[in-house]
Amino acid sequence: MSAAALELKGLRKVFFPGTANQVVALERIDLTVPQGQFVSIIGSNGSGKSTLLNATAGTFPLSAGSVELDGRDVSKLAEHVRSRCIGRVFQDPRAGTAPSMTIEENLAIALMRSRRSGLRRGVTKQRRALMCEQLGPLRMGLEERLGAEVNKLSGGQRQALSLIMATVAEPRLLLLDEHTAALDPKVAATIMELTGVIVAEKRLTTLMVTHNMELALRWGDRLIMMHGGRIVLDLDATQKKTLGVNDLIAKFHEVAGEAFAVDRLLLD
Amino acid sequence: MEAILTSGLEQGLLYCFMVLGVFITFRVLDFPDLTVDGSLPLGAAVTAALIAGGHSPLLATGAGVVAGLGAGVVTGLLHIVLKSGESDATNYGPKLLAGILTMTALYTVNLRVMGRSNTPLLNVETLFEKLAAALSIAMTNWETIAALAVLAVLVKYALDWFLHTEFGLCLQATGDNEQMIRALGTNTDFTRVIGLSLANGLVALSGSLVAQQQGFADVGMGIGTIVAGLAGVIMGEVLFGMRSISWVLFSVIGGSIVYRLLIAVSLRLGIAPTDLKLLTAALVVIALAVPTVRRKVVRA
Numbered sequence: 001m002s003a004a005a006l007e008l009k010g011l012r013k014v015f016f017p018g019t020a021n022q023v024v025a026l027e028r029i030d031l032t033v034p035q036g037q038f039v040s041i042i043g044s045n046g047s048g049k050s051t052l053l054n055a056t057a058g059t060f061p062l063s064a065g066s067v068e069l070d071g072r073d074v075s076k077l078a079e080h081v082r083s084r085c086i087g088r089v090f091q092d093p094r095a096g097t098a099p100s101m102t103i104e105e106n107l108a109i110a111l112m113r114s115r116r117s118g119l120r121r122g123v124t125k126q127r128r129a130l131m132c133e134q135l136g137p138l139r140m141g142l143e144e145r146l147g148a149e150v151n152k153l154s155g156g157q158r159q160a161l162s163l164i165m166a167t168v169a170e171p172r173l174l175l176l177d178e179h180t181a182a183l184d185p186k187v188a189a190t191i192m193e194l195t196g197v198i199v200a201e202k203r204l205t206t207l208m209v210t211h212n213m214e215l216a217l218r219w220g221d222r223l224i225m226m227h228g229g230r231i232v233l234d235l236d237a238t239q240k241k242t243l244g245v246n247d248l249i250a251k252f253h254e255v256a257g258e259a260f261a262v263d264r265l266l267l268d
Numbered sequence: 269m270e271a272i273l274t275s276g277l278e279q280g281l282l283y284c285f286m287v288l289g290v291f292i293t294f295r296v297l298d299f300p301d302l303t304v305d306g307s308l309p310l311g312a313a314v315t316a317a318l319i320a321g322g323h324s325p326l327l328a329t330g331a332g333v334v335a336g337l338g339a340g341v342v343t344g345l346l347h348i349v350l351k352s353g354e355s356d357a358t359n360y361g362p363k364l365l366a367g368i369l370t371m372t373a374l375y376t377v378n379l380r381v382m383g384r385s386n387t388p389l390l391n392v393e394t395l396f397e398k399l400a401a402a403l404s405i406a407m408t409n410w411e412t413i414a415a416l417a418v419l420a421v422l423v424k425y426a427l428d429w430f431l432h433t434e435f436g437l438c439l440q441a442t443g444d445n446e447q448m449i450r451a452l453g454t455n456t457d458f459t460r461v462i463g464l465s466l467a468n469g470l471v472a473l474s475g476s477l478v479a480q481q482q483g484f485a486d487v488g489m490g491i492g493t494i495v496a497g498l499a500g501v502i503m504g505e506v507l508f509g510m511r512s513i514s515w516v517l518f519s520v521i522g523g524s525i526v527y528r529l530l531i532a533v534s535l536r537l538g539i540a541p542t543d544l545k546l547l548t549a550a551l552v553v554i555a556l557a558v559p560t561v562r563r564k565v566v567r568a
Contacts, residue, residue, distance in 0.1 A: 057451070084453040096451075098444035101437070109437050113453045117434035165452070 004071070005205035006033040006056070006173055011065035013055055013229075025051040027229040029065070033222075036203045040216035042248075043226035049209045052226065053175045056207070058082040069172055084114050087166035087204075089159070089179040096162025099151035103142060103161065106150055107131045110165035134164050138194065156187035160194060167198050174199065176208040180215070192219065213245045225252060274409040276532040280525030281416035282478050283496070285423060287504070287524040288517065289470035290497030295516075296431070297463045298443040299347075300360060302367030302494055304471045306374025307339040309490035311472025313378040316387040316485035325395040329476045336472020337465045343370040344461030378487050385487045387479075394480035412481070423470070424517050430466075431513055439463050440513070471497075492545045499548055500524040502555040527551075 011029035016022050026048050033039055043049040054060065056067055058079040066075040074082050090096055097106050108122040111130065128146060135143040138160050142153075150158060159179065167174060176195065180188035196219060199206050210216050216223055223240045225233035225248075232255040235243070243251075286308060293301035311332035318328035343366045350362035379385060393401075399415055400407035407415075430436045441449040442459045450456055471493070479485040504523020510516040530551075531544060539547065 078455070080450050080453055080455045083451050086451075088451045090447075090451075095445070096448055098441040098448060100444050101440055105437050105440070108434070109441055109449065109452055109454075112434050117438045117454065119430075119433045119435060122432055122434045122437040 004032045005035040005037070005069070006207075007031070007068040007071075008052075008056065009066045009068070011052070011055055011067070012063045013051060013060070014063045017063070025229050026055060029229075029231060031224070031231065033205055033207070035205055037222055038199055038204075038206045038220040039208065039222045039224055040220035041207060041209045041224045041226060042211070042213055042216045047226040048229040049226045050177055051229075053088075053177050053207060053209055056173070057086055057088060057175055085172040086175060087169070087171035087173070088175045089162050089166045089177065091178040091181050093155040093158040093162065093182060096165060097150045097158055100149055102147050102149055103135075103153075104128060104131060104146040106161065106165060107134070107146075107168065110168050113169040113171075130168075134168055135161075137197075138164070154187075156183055156191065159183060159187075159191050163191065163195060163198065167202060167204065170202055170204075172205065174204045174206040176206065178209055178211060181211060195219075213248050217243060217245065217248065225255070227252075227255070272529070272532045272536055274413065276529030277413045277525060278409060278416065278481070278528075279531070280528035281413060281420055281521075282481055283474050283500070283528060284420050284521045284524040285470045285477070286474035286493060287497050287500035287520050288423065288427065289467035289474075290494065291501045291517070291520045292427075292463060292467040292470070294498065294501060296440055296443050296513075297460060297467075299363050299460065299464065300367070300494075301340075301343060301464060301467065302364060303339055303343045303370045303374070303464070303468055304367075304493045304497060305490045306371035306378070307336045307468040307471045307490075308475035308478075308493045309378050309485065309487055310339055310374050310381075311336050311475030312479035312485035312489060313381040313387070313475075313487070314472075315476035316389055316479050317381050317383075319389055319392050319394065319480070320387055325393055325398050325480065329395055329473070329480070332476035333469050333473050336475070337469040339370055339374060339472070340463075340465035340468030341461055342373075343367055343468070344457075344464040346370060347460065347464075348457050375487065382485060382487065386484055388484045389480060390483060394483075395477070396480060416477070420521055423473075424521060428514050428517055435459070435462075492548065495545070495548055495552055496527065499552050499555070500527045502552065503527055506555060506558070 008029050008031040011026050012024075013026040014022060014024050029052065041049045041052065055062060058067075058074070058077060062075060066073050068074065069082075069085060098109075104123045108127055111127055112122075131146060132143040140157055140160060142157065142161065150161065153161065163179070179195070180191050183191060192215065198204070206220070208220060217240060221237040221240075223233070223235040224231055233251060286304065290304060293299045314335045315325075315328040315332035318331055319325055346369055347362055347366035350366055351359070396407050396412060396415070400411070405411055431440060438449060438454045439459045439462065442454070442456045442463070446456050475490070478489070500523040501520055502523070503526050504519040504521070505516065507526060508519035508522045510519060534544065534547060535541065
């Protein structure tokens with residue numbers, strides 16, 4: 001039996017409860033993701049898609065419900081403990097790397113993710129070889145610049161490095177939070193291709209949040225649409241293949257019953 | 269002339285451990301830690317009280333350092349409580365308050381440790397005299413300078429090694445990008461506590477050595493430590509560069525020496541010792557303003 005890699009049960013998150021600013025960001029989220037599945041999540045601003053990723057990663061405590069990784073309830077575990085088996089890439093290329101540290105130091109930290117850091121040397125010959133192996137396929141020449149500070153890299157290079165760092169230790173779950181949205185179109189396409197290759201190669205269970213419906217339709221083998229903190233649409237690979245962007249918008253109107261005009265603008 | 273040089277070198281090396289500590293908090297951890305105003309006299313007070321009580325200066329110095337390590341832990345734990353779950357790394361409020369609270373509490377601790385506001389170390393054996401006896405040499409200024417230089421280099425390389433271990437890299441990343449390092453599985457509360465502890469241990473080492481060299485510990489000797497430390501860090505970075513962390517550790521030691529040389533020159537020029545704190549503060553303001561002013565001038 002292929003067990004579920006990720007299981008969200010009755011997730012609920014209320015921000016600022018009991019105040020005038022109270023926001024229900026997530027409401028009754030149930031989601032089962034089998035091992036190796038690549039799920040695209042779309043939704044308008046404030047639909048709860050990023051909150052869903054953060055809830056899974058443990059950035060804040062849940063109001064109700066549970067998060068299970070490989071059948072183990074991790075809801076009560078701190079963010080950094082969960083992080084040992086969850087890889088994340090953020091929208092801002094600056095978020096995923098330490099700017100004033102070198103490429104090899106950043107990668108060394110990523111390589112020791114799954115265990116406690118000790119007093120052994122961080123950057124070793126052995127690890128350097130492994131880094132070159134990981135960076136080579138990017139064809140960005142980063143393997144030649146292991147000693148360079150990350151703040152000397154372009155946004156695209158930094159995001160590529162973030163992606164490598166998030167996946168190098170083979171996490172049980174990969175969370176991508178609009179990770180190509182802040183890049184120019186050409187670089188965004190490169191990073192997305194790279195993501196596809198890595199996810200396929202390592203058979204990573206992946207949740208990818210995006211604003212871009214075309215991206216969501218093209219990538220992944222399942223599509224989820226969120227609205228008002230709920231999952232309003234859940235399409236499998238076959239259903240997804242037959243859909244175009246316009247169908248998706250129509251679908252959205254159908255389920256959410258609201259204008260999607262703002263998001264149309266974001267399509268290009 | 270030689271008096272200025274030896275005094276500057278000696279003071280610069282005595283205080284360079286404190287400057288290294290301030291470098292670790294300010295630059296590596298991005299934590300403006302005001303504990304140092306209390307942990308410097310803490311190191312001095314513990315060492316002086318123990319030596320005056322007849323204990324070995326080596327033990328007394330070690331105890332001073334351990335007390336400093338503890339002070340850093342207290343600040344780290346206070347910070348965890350004060351930030352109350354909030355993980356916004358750019359919020360300096362809880363960091364400043366944690367340091368201020370520990371610093372204030374340490375004033376009482378230091379008075380309690382010594383039982384009075386000043387403990388003289390006359391006619392007792394300090395670390396310097398013990399070293400002179402062990403090597404059977406006379407400890408003049410230059411011998412003291414050489415001994416301190418050796419210790420400074422040892423501490424520098426130990427820090428260099430530590431910051432490049434796996435844990436050291438996580439500690440550096442805690443100050444550089446906390447969100448990222450948490451997402452990579454590091455408990456940043458823990459790395460920060462260890463970093464603060466280490467830094468205040470170094471600051472206390474300076475306090476302990478200063479007390480033994482000048483022959484007394486005084487409860488007021490820590491006032492302005494943070495500003496003097498900052499002056500050393502900034503002057504080191506500006507004068508000697510910050511190519512890499514290994515290099516900048518040397519720069520910072522150099523900055524400490526240059527700063528104390530400037531103090532020695534100022535004193536020789538007839539500036540009253542009581543005016544030095546204002547002078548130091550002005551120096552830091554100028555050093556901080558230089559890059560901004562330079563940028564504006566270049567652009568204009």
